[in-house]
Amino acid sequence: MKLTLTATLLHICSALYSSIAKAAPTFALPDDCPKIVSRDEWGARPARNFTQRDPLAPYLIVHHGGFKKFCSTHDECAKIVRYYQDFHMDDRGWDDIGYSYLIGEDGNIYEGRGWQRVGAHAPPYNNISIGVCFIGDFSDRLPNETALAALRSLIKCSISSNFLMNNYTMLGHRQAKATLCPGDALFKEISQWPHWKSTPAPTEIRKVDDVISRPNNWAYEAINNILDFFKSLF
Numbered sequence: 001m002k003l004t005l006t007a008t009l010l011h012i013c014s015a016l017y018s019s020i021a022k023a024a025p026t027f028a029l030p031d032d033c034p035k036i037v038s039r040d041e042w043g044a045r046p047a048r049n050f051t052q053r054d055p056l057a058p059y060l061i062v063h064h065g066g067f068k069k070f071c072s073t074h075d076e077c078a079k080i081v082r083y084y085q086d087f088h089m090d091d092r093g094w095d096d097i098g099y100s101y102l103i104g105e106d107g108n109i110y111e112g113r114g115w116q117r118v119g120a121h122a123p124p125y126n127n128i129s130i131g132v133c134f135i136g137d138f139s140d141r142l143p144n145e146t147a148l149a150a151l152r153s154l155i156k157c158s159i160s161s162n163f164l165m166n167n168y169t170m171l172g173h174r175q176a177k178a179t180l181c182p183g184d185a186l187f188k189e190i191s192q193w194p195h196w197k198s199t200p201a202p203t204e205i206r207k208v209d210d211v212i213s214r215p216n217n218w219a220y221e222a223i224n225n226i227l228d229f230f231k232s233l234f
């Protein structure tokens with residue numbers, strides 16, 4: 001009986017300890033920060049695991065969800081964010097939703113992994129960037145002005161809270177990996193924003209140059225054909 005009681009107490013203590021150790025640290029945000037919809041508020045599943053990172057990030061990476069599912073109310077957006085999380089955890093096998101934050105066309109910012117945890121959105125930038133995803137697919141059109149304003153306000157807040165460097169670099173996901181993300185329309189838009197940098201160039205082009213530094217025409221063409229074939233699948 002005594003043994004069972006001790007074991008139960010030990011179990012409770014260790015569960016308590018690990019939930020404290022894994023709880024997101026709380027801190028007060030400066031007054032110029034927008035309201036951020038917390039994980040509890042959008043009904044997040046707990047992360048299976050996470051890694052802390054140096055919170056002062058030099059990069060901000062812009063994504064879109066890549067699904068033509070859009071939202072204009074909190075309930076609709078929260079539902080899609082939960083869908084993204086399920087997709088990342090169950091299909092991709094990640095520990096949590098990949099992005100640091102998500103933005104809906106309801107104008108809300110949804111907390112993903114937040115500022116202090118390493119994301120799973122744009123290797124090799126995961127541990128040095130904040131990854132922000134616009135909910136929907138922005139190949140053909142831009143997110144509405146409310147959503148774009150939410151990104152500007154999140155950036156301002158990240159800088160004043162010391163989570164993003166003043167002289168940060170903004171990139172679109174396609175500059176880190178061969179992907180269409182964040183969609184042509186959105187990529188064109190952010191490429192006119194002041195902190196966006198053109199280097200690295202989108203990876204589709206860079207990879208070919210990396211593989212063959214002085215391409216023979218036949219090899220260059222063959223690789224381009226293979227890449228075109230794969231691109232046509234997505």
Ligand SMILES: [Zn+2]
Binds near residue numbers: 062063064179181182
């Ligand atoms: Zn992306």
